[in-house]
Amino acid sequence: MKLWIDAGRSSAERVFGMDLIERHLKAVRHQKIDLSEVIIDVGAGPVPDWVAEPRLACPVRVVTGEGTCGDRLRAALAANEPLLATDAASLADGRLYRYLADRSGSCAVRANKATIARIEPVDASRILVAPTLDAVTAPLTEIRQDDFPAFVAKLRRSLPFYLFSVTNAAERNSVERFLFWSNYKGSTDFFTKYVYPPLVWAMVPPLARARIHPNTVTIVSIILTVLAVPLFATGHFWWGFACAYGMSVLDSVDGKLARLTFTDSAIGNVLDHGLDIVHPPFWYFGWAIGLLGGWAAADLSQPLWQAAWVMLALYILDRLILAVYRAKFKRGLHTHAAMDAIVRTFISRRNINLPLFTVAYAVGWGLEAFYFIVLWQALTCLYHGGRTIWILATFHPAPAEPV
Incomplete structure (x- = not known):
């Protein structure tokens, strides 16, 4: 399984001291997802000068490419392994990575203008040529809260999954408050x-x-x-x-x-x-x-x-x-x-x-x-x-x- 992050849609906001790409990478590591590669796709934009999280057990590759989000996502799909897809302006509940990694079949989670999806190679033709990940994955089965195992033993309670878009200071402040109380x-x-x-x-x-x-x-x-x-x-x-x-x-x-x-x-x-x-x-x-x-x-x-x-x-x-x-x-x-x-x-x-x-x-x-x-x-x-x-x-x- 690969992880693909659309850094063409990115955010300068930092949530609890981390940019959103770093949060994605640390969440994947924390959930012990077995990845063959992480692809950070900056689209037609400049290659950033940061160095990706070094302690992942797989290669992290920064790529550039022309075309829409859908074009670039299709190019990242391998012939024999599924792919987790998200973007660099979203913040996902870490449990979603594990949930999607353990499923079979293509599906997507959408909430608050953010998306994270699992895409099987056989479904490459269903990926739409569209500018946003939400639109790209529109044909895929959508995961609802009722489908998700919400109980968290360490917190002694059920916590519905969360997924946010964080593109400005107001959204960052709201998300930090939510994460703190959750x-x-x-x-x-x-x-x-x-x-x-x-x-x-x-x-x-x-x-x-x-x-x-x-x-x-x-x-x-x-x-x-x-x-x-x-x-x-x-x-x-x-x-x-x-x-x-x-x-x-x-x-x-x-x-x-x-x-x-x-x-x-x-x-x-x-x-x-x-x-x-x-x-x-x-x-x-x-x-x-x-x-x-x-x-x-x-x-x-x-x-x-x-x-x-x-x-x-x-x-x-x-x-x-x-x-x-x-x-x-x-x-x-x-x-x-x-x-x-x-x-x-x-x-x-x-x-x-x-x-x-x-x-x-x-x-x-x-x-x-x-x-x-x-x-x-x-x-x-x-x-x-x-x-x-x-x-x-x-x-x-x-x-x-x-x-």
């Missing part, structure tokens, strides 16, 4: 969903334009996470809160930055998700030690210290319960039904417990808040356990399709 998870906590986004938005575009790798953001987040523990334990709560909230915001920034710039990596996922899972109990113990007045008072004769150990046990149990559902259904419990997504908004998690404890500490109720958080974790465990048992007990797999 990368939020469908089930998440109240603060991540409603409080932190303005701060995350203020950071992601400049970081993307500066080509800052998301792993760099994750490392800063790890440093803040670790620093918060001794600050809490030594009673420097406000400095600890500053580190903790900084980490909470950066925890959204690195994921958005990775997905919006196609720079997510295996090590980044391990660092980010590993940090999310491991660090909360350390913060809770830090709170307890700080409230007790230091390590000297941290022994099992103190009810607060006992509560901290109960919190650890409940936290581990809750994670194990959630793992049961994930092992069975290959997705998170909070994607099961709308009710579960709503519950995810306020259950006992770091981003709920941290503001609750902060406000209580500010008014002198830190001790009472800690006990309440332990109770809230117990109720969260109870809900997850009961819900998992109910789902497993009532789950009936769909009957297999007759052969």
